[in-house]
Structures are given as structure tokens and as C-alpha cells.
Amino acid sequence: MDQSQFRLLATRRFLPIFATQALSAFGDNVLRNAIAILITYHLAVTLDLNAPLLVTLASALFIAPFFMFSALAGQLADKYEKGSMVRVIKLCEIAFTILASASLYTDSATLMLLALFVSGTLAAFFGPIKYGILPQHLQENELVAGNGMVETGTFLAILLGLLFGGLVITTEYGTEIVSAVLILTAVTSYLIALAIPVAPPPAPHLEVDHNLWSSTRAILSHARDNKLVFQSIVCISWFWALGAVFLAQFPAFTRLTLASDETVSNLLIAAFTVGIAIGSLMCNSLLKGAISARFAPIAGLGITIFALDLVWASSGLPTVTDTTPLLDLGEFVAQPFHWRILADLVGMALAGGIFVVPLYAIMQNASADAVRSRIVAAANVMNAIFMTIATAAAAAMLGLGVSIHGVFLAFALVNLVFTVSVIAMARRRPPPEMQG
Numbered sequence: 001m002d003q004s005q006f007r008l009l010a011t012r013r014f015l016p017i018f019a020t021q022a023l024s025a026f027g028d029n030v031l032r033n034a035i036a037i038l039i040t041y042h043l044a045v046t047l048d049l050n051a052p053l054l055v056t057l058a059s060a061l062f063i064a065p066f067f068m069f070s071a072l073a074g075q076l077a078d079k080y081e082k083g084s085m086v087r088v089i090k091l092c093e094i095a096f097t098i099l100a101s102a103s104l105y106t107d108s109a110t111l112m113l114l115a116l117f118v119s120g121t122l123a124a125f126f127g128p129i130k131y132g133i134l135p136q137h138l139q140e141n142e143l144v145a146g147n148g149m150v151e152t153g154t155f156l157a158i159l160l161g162l163l164f165g166g167l168v169i170t171t172e173y174g175t176e177i178v179s180a181v182l183i184l185t186a187v188t189s190y191l192i193a194l195a196i197p198v199a200p201p202p203a204p205h206l207e208v209d210h211n212l213w214s215s216t217r218a219i220l221s222h223a224r225d226n227k228l229v230f231q232s233i234v235c236i237s238w239f240w241a242l243g244a245v246f247l248a249q250f251p252a253f254t255r256l257t258l259a260s261d262e263t264v265s266n267l268l269i270a271a272f273t274v275g276i277a278i279g280s281l282m283c284n285s286l287l288k289g290a291i292s293a294r295f296a297p298i299a300g301l302g303i304t305i306f307a308l309d310l311v312w313a314s315s316g317l318p319t320v321t322d323t324t325p326l327l328d329l330g331e332f333v334a335q336p337f338h339w340r341i342l343a344d345l346v347g348m349a350l351a352g353g354i355f356v357v358p359l360y361a362i363m364q365n366a367s368a369d370a371v372r373s374r375i376v377a378a379a380n381v382m383n384a385i386f387m388t389i390a391t392a393a394a395a396a397m398l399g400l401g402v403s404i405h406g407v408f409l410a411f412a413l414v415n416l417v418f419t420v421s422v423i424a425m426a427r428r429r430p431p432p433e434m435q436g
Helices: 004-010 016-044 051-079 084-108 108-135 138-168 176-194 210-223 227-256 262-285 298-314 328-335 336-366 369-399 404-421 422-425
Strands: none
Touching: 004 016, 004 138, 016 051, 016 084, 016 108, 016 138, 016 176, 051 084, 051 108, 051 210, 051 369, 084 108, 084 176, 084 404, 108 336, 108 369, 138 176, 138 262, 138 336, 176 210, 210 227, 210 369, 227 262, 227 298, 227 336, 227 369, 227 404, 227 422, 262 328, 262 336, 298 404, 298 422, 328 336, 336 369, 369 404, 404 422
16 A cells, blocks of 8 residues: 555645544534434334434435535635635534534434534535645645545545444433534534645635526536536546445345344445445555546446345345344354355445546546636535435335345446446546656
């Protein structure tokens, strides 16, 4: 592993934004999973609520702000100094944790849903800054390393947040512990954000369009103007959609196919997340700092191959019924056959990390300075669109009686379309000074 990417963590131009975004991802997912667990196992029983409906609504309310506010966020990030904007967002986040804590203490489903909407809104405003600031503080030959580190930090923070929120909220003092951690995380994130160096606004005279519809159309138009940028965005969005579909099916796949309990479901999620983190870290060593998609087609093919083997390896298992005893974590890993399933998940995710990180670097590097944050905002909108469509398609397939295996198989085959689409990008040669 190339150690140069880890040297970025010793620099003020990278460490504060890296730590700030990782803490944000951690806090968001602590709250999201804590609320999902409370709704499913507590409120659904005590208040006779429809848990599946509420959990689905909760996910929709978290994603909705990316449709609604990304365009405005991108404009503001291009118009104003990014470090100051991060600190304003982090102050709002501290105030927000009071609302989040109140929702947990009062068992109010309405407050919980409102908290998730606000959480998604803060994330929507932070996204264009997070990716837009990297090219201002990093050299071109550091962009792949920086993006790889950011993706690694993000996915590990997501994993830790999901596990912490889901496991702690059900303990005796779970509400108090989760609330305290949310507040502490927000305060720490703000204090770290104070160290983010100045990132001068590239378009200080930009006239901000507050109309959500027209501004969203405008940023998508900016993205389409550059074929390379738009192709990168589309493939990045597909990566997020594919990941969302597989992660959403892991609990049911674990219960209904592998006849295992929730501890095994957490293991699958962990294997998938760690695989993405490892793949993201590998990019800099593979590309040696070059901003290039030359490994993306191979990685895309790897995603499909490992996904197909996952379907093959888990097919033909005994039918699981309501009375089938479920394997716990120890019983699951004790069976050598199950290690093939874990290997497929890690391999698929590792290939995903190698696939997506260079695309982020290409998107950033190929975007004009004056519109870069708006380009990132357009990517966030596209991510949300792809994730929504993919999730709806998977739900429709399941509703029509298609098995989870069928969903995995369909998405693995569709992935080949996007694998082919990056071949032209892979053939583009980086400039001589960027070749490793």
C-alpha cells in the first residue's frame, strides 16, 4: 500500500475536512439506525404503528433534501468561502442534535421523521463543499489519494455509526448514550472544522437562484455540458444505486436465504463496507497518483463476477420457514461454505471502491473551478435519482414475486452496461505530468 496517501492525514489542508466529514457520516448513521430500530421494535408495538411504512418514509425524508437543496448548496459553495460554510453547517448541526435527542427521549415518531429530514438537509449542504474543496487544497497528483481516503473514512464511519446506533439504542441507557454521542460528535466536528484552511470562492459574484426547480435544472445542464464529467457522474450514481440495493436486501437475504440471525446480517454489512474501504485505499497504489479510469472496466467486471458468484453460492440452500432455527454469528462462520459468500461480498465491494474513486477524481479535475461545487451538487441530485429508481425497481421486482437472488442477478447484469460505458473513459490518457 502506497504510504503517501496516509501522509495527507498529517497535513492541515486535508486532515480537518477528512475528520469533519467522517464524523458527520458517523453521526448521521447513528441517528438513522437508532430511529429505525426504535420504530421497528418499540414504537410499532407501543403505538401500533406500521413499522415498514414508517421506516420507508424515514429513508425517503433523509434522501428528499438532496433533490430539494443540492442546487442551492452547490451555488452557495461556489459563491462563498468553503471553510466558513462548513463551520456554519457544523454550528447548525450542534443545534440539530438537540432536536434529535428530543425525538429519542419523547418517543415521538413525528419528531424522529423531522430530525431525519433536517439531518438530510445538513448533509445536502455539506456534500458540494466536501468534494469541491479537495481540488483547492490538494495537488492534482493527490486527488485520487484524497478521494480514496475520503471514501474509506466515509464508509467506515457509516459502518460504525450503523452498528453503534443499532446496538446501543436498545440497551438500558441507550437513549442517553446515543444522545450524548450525537452531541459530542457534533461539537467535536465543529472544533475540528475551525482548522480547515481558507478556500477562496471561485465565483464570488454568482447570482444565486433560489428557485429549487430552475436551479436544479441549471446545475444538471452544467454537468451535461462536459461529456467526461457527466459520464463520471452517471457511473458514480450507478455505484451508489447498486450499493443501496444490495445493502437494503442484506437483512432479508440473511433471514430468508441464509437462515441466520441479525448478527450475521451485521457481518455481511461489515464485510461489504470494509471491502469498499479497502478498494478505495488501493486506488492510489494502482494509479500512482494518475487521474485515470483505466482500471474501472476491470473493476466493473469484477463487481458483476462476484455478484453472480454470490447468487450461485447461495442458491440451492434448504427452504427457510418460520420455524427454521436461525444460525448465530459463531455457527455461521463455523461453516466453511459461508466463507465463500463473505469473500464474494468483500470482492464485489473492493471492486466497487476501485471503480468509483477515480471517477470522483475525474469529475473534480475535469470541472471548471467556477462551477465545481455545482457539478458536485449535480452529482448528489443524480445519486439520489439513481438510488430512488433502483430501490423502487427492486421493490417492484420483489412485489411481483421475484426472489432476492433474482434481484441480485438482475442488478449484476445491468452493471455490465455501466462497465462497458467506462471503457471509453479508460482509454483517455492522463497528461504526461500525471502519469505515474
